Amino acid sequence: MADPVTHPVLQLTGIRKSYGSGETESEILHGIDLRLERGEFAALIGPSGSGKSTLLNLIGLLDRPSGGQLFIDGQETGQLDDTGLTRLRGQRIGFVFQHHHLIPAFTALENVAMPLLVARGRPDAEMFEQAGRLLDQVGLAERKQNLANQLSGGQQQRVAIARALAMSPSLVLADEPTGNLDTHSADDVFALLREVNTRLNTTFLIVTHDRRLAARCDRIIEMVDGDIVADDRVHDKLPA
Amino acid sequence: MKSWMPFEWIAAIRFLREGRMQSLLIIVGVGVGVAVIVFMSALLSGLQANLVKRTLSSQAHIVLLPPEEIARPQSPAAGISLRLQKQAQRLRSIDQWQQIQARLEGLPNIAAISPMASGPAFVVRGDANKAITLLGIDPVRYSGVIALPERMVAGQLRVGAGEAVIGIELAKDLGADIGDKIRVTTAGDATETFTVTGLFDLGNKGVNARNVYVSLRSAQSLLDLVGGVSSIDISLHDIDEAERLASKIAAETGLTADSWIKTNAQFVTALTSQRVSSNVIRFFIGLSVAFGIASVLVVSVIQRAREIGILRAMGASQGQMLRIFLLQGGIVGFFGSLLGSGLAWTFLMLWRLMARNADGSPMFVIGVDPGLVAIAAGGASLVGILAALLPARRAARLDPVVAIRG
Numbered sequence: 001m002a003d004p005v006t007h008p009v010l011q012l013t014g015i016r017k018s019y020g021s022g023e024t025e026s027e028i029l030h031g032i033d034l035r036l037e038r039g040e041f042a043a044l045i046g047p048s049g050s051g052k053s054t055l056l057n058l059i060g061l062l063d064r065p066s067g068g069q070l071f072i073d074g075q076e077t078g079q080l081d082d083t084g085l086t087r088l089r090g091q092r093i094g095f096v097f098q099h100h101h102l103i104p105a106f107t108a109l110e111n112v113a114m115p116l117l118v119a120r121g122r123p124d125a126e127m128f129e130q131a132g133r134l135l136d137q138v139g140l141a142e143r144k145q146n147l148a149n150q151l152s153g154g155q156q157q158r159v160a161i162a163r164a165l166a167m168s169p170s171l172v173l174a175d176e177p178t179g180n181l182d183t184h185s186a187d188d189v190f191a192l193l194r195e196v197n198t199r200l201n202t203t204f205l206i207v208t209h210d211r212r213l214a215a216r217c218d219r220i221i222e223m224v225d226g227d228i229v230a231d232d233r234v235h236d237k238l239p240a
Numbered sequence: 241m242k243s244w245m246p247f248e249w250i251a252a253i254r255f256l257r258e259g260r261m262q263s264l265l266i267i268v269g270v271g272v273g274v275a276v277i278v279f280m281s282a283l284l285s286g287l288q289a290n291l292v293k294r295t296l297s298s299q300a301h302i303v304l305l306p307p308e309e310i311a312r313p314q315s316p317a318a319g320i321s322l323r324l325q326k327q328a329q330r331l332r333s334i335d336q337w338q339q340i341q342a343r344l345e346g347l348p349n350i351a352a353i354s355p356m357a358s359g360p361a362f363v364v365r366g367d368a369n370k371a372i373t374l375l376g377i378d379p380v381r382y383s384g385v386i387a388l389p390e391r392m393v394a395g396q397l398r399v400g401a402g403e404a405v406i407g408i409e410l411a412k413d414l415g416a417d418i419g420d421k422i423r424v425t426t427a428g429d430a431t432e433t434f435t436v437t438g439l440f441d442l443g444n445k446g447v448n449a450r451n452v453y454v455s456l457r458s459a460q461s462l463l464d465l466v467g468g469v470s471s472i473d474i475s476l477h478d479i480d481e482a483e484r485l486a487s488k489i490a491a492e493t494g495l496t497a498d499s500w501i502k503t504n505a506q507f508v509t510a511l512t513s514q515r516v517s518s519n520v521i522r523f524f525i526g527l528s529v530a531f532g533i534a535s536v537l538v539v540s541v542i543q544r545a546r547e548i549g550i551l552r553a554m555g556a557s558q559g560q561m562l563r564i565f566l567l568q569g570g571i572v573g574f575f576g577s578l579l580g581s582g583l584a585w586t587f588l589m590l591w592r593l594m595a596r597n598a599d600g601s602p603m604f605v606i607g608v609d610p611g612l613v614a615i616a617a618g619g620a621s622l623v624g625i626l627a628a629l630l631p632a633r634r635a636a637r638l639d640p641v642v643a644i645r646g
């Protein structure tokens with residue numbers, strides 16, 4: 001297993017993605033090169049349909065690229081079968097989605113413990129303690145036993161963030177995590193992501209439409225029509 | 241969450257509980273199917289056991305006869321052959337029957353062995369004159385083969401010297417009762433007078449009109465079989481083994497061995513075809529239960545596509561998703577079978593109340609066998625899992641990207 005300290009959390013070289021085949025084949029991503037270091041807090045912006053979600057799904061190992069190489073913590077992923085991808089995804093990557101965040105049949109606490117339960121196969125006291133601590137940290141200490149649909153949108157998104165952190169991933173991918181929230185909740189959720197980043201040095205890649213929020217990131221990567229057209233470092237606190 | 245329960249079980253149970261209405265409806269659907277199967281099986285096996293019991297109440301499971309015995313009362317021509325035999329043939333006896341009896345006693349599955357001297361005769365009382373079958377028995381041994389003591393309606397089963405036990409039909413024909421005298425005459429013009437000591441009712445009019453039981457010794461002398469027997473009746477613990485055992489005995493002794501299965505071939509065929517047709521019905525009920533479970537799960541997979549995608553994004557493997565849905569099928573089958581067994585039990589109680597003979601006694605006894613319930617539960621769970629195979633594979637192969645974008 002590659003050593004996460006000496007490798008970038010994420011490295012993409014020449015990543016391509018096409019949908020369809022033959023006549024109807026269309027290329028969505030045209031050779032993306034990208035590198036994220038440990039502790040980076042990066043925004044991914046661009047017009048709708050530019051391929052941001054497609055790229056995030058590839059990085060999250062939910063989908064396979066049509067070409068190019070993808071390394072997570074220095075590990076090449078092209079040779080992995082579905083089981084290997086699933087395991088790496090479970091251990092190294094956390095997801096926060098815009099919609100349908102939680103599993104409604106389970107409580108907030110159980111949703112946060114879910115990645116641990118999936119990985120370990122059986123429930124144990126320790127995983128619920130850890131899930132409880134995470135819910136405390138996202139400010140939902142009082143909502144642990146609520147079912148997912150008994151929470152507001154902002155609360156659900158906080159649970160989803162706690163859940164994304166359950167396995168202590170190297171990289172958290174968030175696809176428009178505030179897209180569904182009012183400005184106030186959006187600010188709160190964004191602040192929470194930032195706080196986790198500072199405290200745990202977790203790497204974040206956040207797709208957003210909101211320029212105001214993007215400006216509060218360390219780095220802004222801009223995509224247009226399946227290419228990265230700009231990659232600006234906003235702050236100079238980044239590792240070299 | 242129960243800490244001993246694997247993730248797949250927890251998820252399967254939560255999903256079923258969340259889709260409460262769907263789960264309940266399909267469990268009731270499975271329950272009705274299982275109830276019909278269990279009820280039908282119990283009814284059929286009760287009915288068949290009752291028919292077999294009635295048929296065998298006046299028959300031995302295996303009858304051994306001398307090797308080339310020709311005329312046996314078996315075909316519609318029985319009456320004729322009986323008369324021919326009476327004129328033309330002397331009764332044959334089984335050679336060395338005591339040795340054969342001793343050998344049979346060593347075989348497994350044999351419940352009782354009863355040597356018998358029997359043949360045609362006439363009985364006369366006053367003006368009445370009847371053709372009968374004279375049967376010389378050892379009452380203790382014979383009772384092991386045919387439950388005659390239970391079938392006595394008057395007097396007792398006692399066949400000492402000069403004593404005879406006759407059927408109720410013959411008693412009526414002769415106008416004879418306990419303590420009356422009857423005279424028995426055979427083809428060789430041997431004659432003996434007997435006192436009637438008991439009346440039986442074997443539930444078969446022909447048998448009740450024809451059979452006259454006397455001591456083995458009296459029958460031997462009347463039928464000119466002194467020291468010999470004309471047949472050996474055998475009863476078994478496992479009646480289904482009758483044909484196999486009969487062939488084996490025939491091969492070993494050189495005697496003719498007729499099993500009840502062979503002598504009642506039409507009856508046995510009828511029972512078998514009844515069972516086959518009920519199996520066909522059971523199969524189709526099982527099939528429709530399976531389709532019901534499968535269709536509910538197919539819908540559930542579509543409804544839960546997003547959740548499946550989220551679980552996959554959190555590291556759940558294809559195998560885990562597969563098992564979650566297989567388990568849902570199995571659980572629905574299991575609970576459906578419990579419900580079904582309960583329903584079947586209720587039907588059977590109602591049946592017991594309603595299906596009665598004219599005198600108010602139960603028509604025949606049927607019950608829910610715990611073994612049958614266990615088989616139903618196991619079978620329905622298995623059917624549930626098999627029915628879930630297709631939907632579960634769909635769930636496992638769902639593309640998480642499509643599911644999440646959903």
Ligand SMILES: Nc1ncnc2c1ncn2[C@@H]1O[C@H](COP(=O)(O)OP(=O)(O)O)[C@@H](O)[C@H]1O
Pocket residue numbers: 019020028046047048049050051052053054055
């Ligand atoms: N499964 C698919 N099949 C065909 N085209 C797709 C598929 N998924 C996405 N696309 C196309 O890829 C392009 C990029 O989509 P997406 O990555 O969702 O953009 P964004 O997230 O930046 O709005 C769009 O034109 C979309 O129609």
Ligand SMILES: [Mg+2]
Pocket residue numbers: 052053054
């Ligand atoms: Mg998108």
